[in-house]
Amino acid sequence: IMLESTSYEMFLNWIKKKMM
DSSP: OHHHHHHHHHHHHHHHHHHO
16 A cells, blocks of 8 residues: 555656646
C-alpha cells in the first residue's frame, strides 16, 4: 500500500510538471 501511495504521488507530481 505504501509503495502504491508513493507511486501515485510521483505520478501526480510528474503530471504537474508536464502541465507546467
